Each structure stands twice: as structure tokens, then as C-alpha cells.
Amino acid sequence: MARPPRKALRATAAGVLSASLIAGGVLGAAPAAQAATSDVRYVDIAGDGGTVLKANVVTPAGADGTRRYPLVVLPTSWGFPQVQYLAQAKKLAESGYVVLSYNVRGFWQSGGEIDVAGPHDVADASKVVDWALAHTPADPRHIGMAGVSYGAGISLLAAAHDPRVRAVAALSGWGDLIDSIYSGRTQHLQAAAVLDTAGTVTGRQSAESRAVFSAFYSSDLSKEQDILAWGKKRSPTTYVDQLNRNGAAVMLAGGWGDTIFPPNQSAALYEKLTGPKRLELRPGDHGTAELTGLFGLPNDVWTDTRRWLDRYLKGTASGIDTEQPVQLKSRSTHAYEGYPDWKSVNADRGKIALAGTTTIHTNVDSGADGGIVFLSSILDQIARLPPVASIPLLPRAWAAVWQSEKYATAQQVRGTATLHTTVTPTKESGTLVAYLYDVGPLGLGKLVSHAPYTFHGRTPGKPFGVGLELYSTAYDVPAGHRLALVVDTVDPLYIEHNPSGARLTFSSPPNDPSYVSVPLREQ
The missing domain is CATH 3.40.50.1820 (Alpha/Beta hydrolase fold, catalytic domain)
Known part of the structure; x- marks a missing residue:
């Protein structure tokens, strides 16, 4: 086998x-x-x-x-x-x-x-x-x-x-x-x-x-x-x-x-x-x-x-x-x-705009990860310690990063966040992983949710739309914190399909803006 x-x-x-x-x-x-x-x-x-x-x-x-x-x-x-x-x-x-x-x-x-x-x-x-x-x-x-x-x-x-x-x-x-x-x-x-x-x-x-x-x-x-x-x-x-x-x-x-x-x-x-x-x-x-x-x-x-x-x-x-x-x-x-x-x-929702155009290289783990099977979620369950990443230090060559404004009041994330974006690949296959982080004043991000996405048979250089549900959750974001969406291409939890040297470009066309929709309400 x-x-x-x-x-x-x-x-x-x-x-x-x-x-x-x-x-x-x-x-x-x-x-x-x-x-x-x-x-x-x-x-x-x-x-x-x-x-x-x-x-x-x-x-x-x-x-x-x-x-x-x-x-x-x-x-x-x-x-x-x-x-x-x-x-x-x-x-x-x-x-x-x-x-x-x-x-x-x-x-x-x-x-x-x-x-x-x-x-x-x-x-x-x-x-x-x-x-x-x-x-x-x-x-x-x-x-x-x-x-x-x-x-x-x-x-x-x-x-x-x-x-x-x-x-x-x-x-x-x-x-x-x-x-x-x-x-x-x-x-x-x-x-x-x-x-x-x-x-x-x-x-x-x-x-x-x-x-x-x-x-x-x-x-x-x-x-x-x-x-x-x-x-x-x-x-x-x-x-x-x-x-x-x-x-x-x-x-x-x-x-x-x-x-x-x-x-x-x-x-x-x-x-x-x-x-x-x-x-x-x-x-x-x-x-x-x-x-x-x-x-x-x-x-x-x-x-x-x-x-x-x-x-x-x-x-x-x-x-x-x-x-x-x-x-x-x-x-x-x-x-x-x-x-x-x-x-x-999922009734109450807020959108974070994913503006601009960002290109990342594949095949390298940026440091944004979903954790380790069993261990990470058990730590979150017992000690409320989810996987973390320093958002300012994530290498932008391998990770695309967007952040919300600071929330004046505490926010509750309840349900399923969804990513909507446009991707242009340089190869016909690829994998991306989207992460939603709660980012504190010092830039340390605690993982709220994530999910992977893989495509095959795409035409290199031709953009296509991606709709991705992140894993459902119930998480409270403290006042003064931000939410950040990070996208990279390698996570030890998953098999990735990025050919060597491939790049992914994320854009937000005027007629189809990119965003992450978060089930969000004031606490």
C-alpha cells in the first residue's frame, strides 16, 4: 500500500x-x-x-x-x-x-x-x-x-x-x-x-x-x-x-x-x-x-x-x-x-474587504498553520490556547494578509465564515489555505478558523472565482482587537498540490469584489 x-x-x-x-x-x-x-x-x-x-x-x-x-x-x-x-x-x-x-x-x-x-x-x-x-x-x-x-x-x-x-x-x-x-x-x-x-x-x-x-x-x-x-x-x-x-x-x-x-x-x-x-x-x-x-x-x-x-x-x-x-x-x-x-x-454578518492585488509564491510554509491533529484543539479546549502566529512577521512573499479595523467593542464570531475571492494561478493546479485570526495589540494572532482549497485543470494566467467555507466556530474577539485573513499554500494538516515555482495572485475586480464574510455580532 x-x-x-x-x-x-x-x-x-x-x-x-x-x-x-x-x-x-x-x-x-x-x-x-x-x-x-x-x-x-x-x-x-x-x-x-x-x-x-x-x-x-x-x-x-x-x-x-x-x-x-x-x-x-x-x-x-x-x-x-x-x-x-x-x-x-x-x-x-x-x-x-x-x-x-x-x-x-x-x-x-x-x-x-x-x-x-x-x-x-x-x-x-x-x-x-x-x-x-x-x-x-x-x-x-x-x-x-x-x-x-x-x-x-x-x-x-x-x-x-x-x-x-x-x-x-x-x-x-x-x-x-x-x-x-x-x-x-x-x-x-x-x-x-x-x-x-x-x-x-x-x-x-x-x-x-x-x-x-x-x-x-x-x-x-x-x-x-x-x-x-x-x-x-x-x-x-x-x-x-x-x-x-x-x-x-x-x-x-x-x-x-x-x-x-x-x-x-x-x-x-x-x-x-x-x-x-x-x-x-x-x-x-x-x-x-x-x-x-x-x-x-x-x-x-x-x-x-x-x-x-x-x-x-x-x-x-x-x-x-x-x-x-x-x-x-x-x-x-x-x-x-x-x-x-x-x-x-449565522444570521448577523460583517464583511472584511480584501482590496488590492497580492501575489504569493507557493511551496513554503509561511508560519500560518491550522495546528497539529488532536494536540492543538485539546490545548484550545483545556487551556484556551489555539494555534498562534505573529501576523506582522508573516513573510509576505508566501502569505497574503488583510486586516479589519480595530473593533471598539467585543465581538462574537458564531457560525461559518466564508471567503470570496478571485485567484489567478501560474499553473493548472494548486492549493491555498485560508486562516482567520484574532489579532491583539502586539500583532499576535490567535487562530479563529481556517480551511483548505485545492483546484485542478485551471488555465494558467486565467482568473477564476473561489468560494470557501471556513470551519464553523464560536469565538469571542476582545475590544481593541482586529480580525485578519491570511492565505498561504502549505499546511502540515493537508496534502498540497502546488507545482514547483507556482504563484497565486489574489485580486478584487470592481464587478466582483473580494471579501471574507464573518458571522459577527457585538458581545
Whole structure:
């Protein structure tokens, strides 16, 4: 299998580090979880095609078969063993649920090969439900699914294909797989390296998944349509009509700094849902907001998950349906804010004009970067320390910089900033990365958001328009600060497609001015 090209060592090292953190977290959590759930029953379940899935079942104390209980199915995350959810399974069982957690195919002791949330994984979920109804006191009228990351995606896909699933809590999942790791037509290198490394260490990749990773790393445009089709088949947004028709109540939760599944695609899926729904976004990276809950510690995400299941499986008045359905936690204040819908989050906007003509050289990292997968967003989550750059010191040969005026009052950035500009390349392909910074009096910029953009097949010397959504966020800009838009062409998070010696010119034609539109309101 082809391995990552440029910056491979750094990205793969990040993947190994993240896989080690995952394994360390699981091994550290397992003894406590097992001690707290000594009555857990470990079982083998025949999945699709007879593949053996390792699972555990936790039932309410005193369950004797005379009554039925709501069922919650928990597929494991990518690279995690079946003990992952034991602490939460115990809490759910204590509150009156039958809980079945299973190791998805291809990982750890379960059989088969990794299907990457494909048809076999979807069929497995239904087989697990079948088994639970036949071998536990589960109520066939009240079935829910929940999970983190891979388990979240499989839960959403299962709910779209199996109408028995009445409620879903998808934590750090995805709505659109391609828009997650290939947004802006740019390969998210470090994110893919994390998944690839964890899958190689803890599971057995199928020939199909190996081929997809290989084509992804190699930037083989002849395989692009195959990758897009592969990802579409594994994206809940593809089946949103089925999901709506089945009527499952869907809660989506994620992190502002999720470097594997950025928040935009979850918000887009949320807007397409027509049934009972809820969207929660918090500071942190992929799965980090839910992590303490896996140790059985107090955790907002898992508390709301139980409230969601209580309301839509048990029918109890948990109060969650009386709250604003969009709940955002600010990266700056860590306070929650409620909104009636995602559109309301983005309602107030301000524009920063990108005037003049600026030409930059490619192939050199200017120092403006999106950070390091997991590490940067965890620092932002825990210590409110996002990636930083000295805006005055950024070399203008490799970075285009525009700044707003100083804001007299504090400003709130809530939602999705968008870049609109005109680019003239000297080569037919290229990559640019746009960064939005909060710039203080000394010129130090704190990263508010960013996003990559790649183009192919353009005519050298001919301008074309670029429209780019930056990753959604909730960030407060202090009074006296500015916002700055920086564009360069190299970021270790991504594979870049700039031929040697290429240049990009950014202009603002009178009939089509360039700007960045920011969801901005006075605090």
C-alpha cells in the first residue's frame, strides 16, 4: 500500500501518537469499567454473513424476563475494543435500559475486515438488534443507538436503513465522509494518517479500504470519482430522506476543533433533518468532549445523551425537548448558548474587504498553520490556547494578509465564515489555505478558523472565482482587537498540490469584489 507522500513522517508520527493515546485511554479505562460492571455478560453475535462480533450486554438489576426494557445499541469507535462504553452502559442499565455494546467488524477480536461503515457494518447493526430482541428483555418498540466517532456514523446509517431504530445520539460523528477528510478537494493528511495508523494497529483492513487509502495518499485524480462514490455510500447525508422517513429522533454532538470530522458537515446534516433533532457543538477535537464520560466521570455530552434517550425511548419528561435545539459552547467563555436553528447562528454578518492585488509564491510554509491533529484543539479546549502566529512577521512573499479595523467593542464570531475571492494561478493546479485570526495589540494572532482549497485543470494566467467555507466556530474577539485573513499554500494538516515555482495572485475586480464574510455580532 502506498504511504503518505510529502510530510509523511510528521503526519504518520501524529497518527501513531494519536493511536497510542487512544490505546492508553482504553487500557486505562478498562479496569475501572470492569470493576464497576462485574455483572456484564460477554457474548458472540453472528453479524452479516456469519461474521462473529464480540459484544457485551448489561441489563437492569433484577430483570427477570417479566417485563421489557428500552434497548440501546453502542457500536465501538474506530480502533476501540468492546470495553469502551462499559461505564456508560452501566449508568444506562441502572436507569432502566438493556445496553448492548459490540466491537465492529475488523477490529480487535471481532471477525471480518474493516468495512469503513459500509454495507456490512450497516447490516451488522441490524443483526445485533435481532440478537438483542431474541436474547435479552429488550422492547422491540423502543430501540436506540449511540456511539462516538465510528460508532456515531454507523448508528446514523443504521437508523436510515432500519426503521426499528427510534432514537440516535451521534457523538463526534460525520454527516458527509468526503466533506470531512476531503473538504475543499484537499486531502486531510494528518486525519487520514490517524485513521490509517489506528486501523492498521488494532484491526484488519480490507483490500478495498487499503486501495482507498492508497489512492487518497497518492493524489491520483483518475481515482477521484471512485473515492467520491466510496465516501457517498458511507455518508448519512446520502440517506437523509430515508432517515427522515423512518422518523428517528437524532442528536448530533461534536467539537469545534474536530480535525477528523469538522463541524460544518454535521451542521449541514442537522439542517436537512425533519424529525426531532438536536445539535451540540463544544470546544475540543475529535472525541475529546466525550472522553471523560468513558471513564464514568461527569460529562455534559453523555448526560444529554441519556436525556435524549429518556425522552425519545422512554417517553419521560427529561426537559431536553423544551430547550433550544442548537446548543453551542463558546471556545472563549465555555458558556452555553441556545438557538432555534443553525440559520439563526449565522444570521448577523460583517464583511472584511480584501482590496488590492497580492501575489504569493507557493511551496513554503509561511508560519500560518491550522495546528497539529488532536494536540492543538485539546490545548484550545483545556487551556484556551489555539494555534498562534505573529501576523506582522508573516513573510509576505508566501502569505497574503488583510486586516479589519480595530473593533471598539467585543465581538462574537458564531457560525461559518466564508471567503470570496478571485485567484489567478501560474499553473493548472494548486492549493491555498485560508486562516482567520484574532489579532491583539502586539500583532499576535490567535487562530479563529481556517480551511483548505485545492483546484485542478485551471488555465494558467486565467482568473477564476473561489468560494470557501471556513470551519464553523464560536469565538469571542476582545475590544481593541482586529480580525485578519491570511492565505498561504502549505499546511502540515493537508496534502498540497502546488507545482514547483507556482504563484497565486489574489485580486478584487470592481464587478466582483473580494471579501471574507464573518458571522459577527457585538458581545
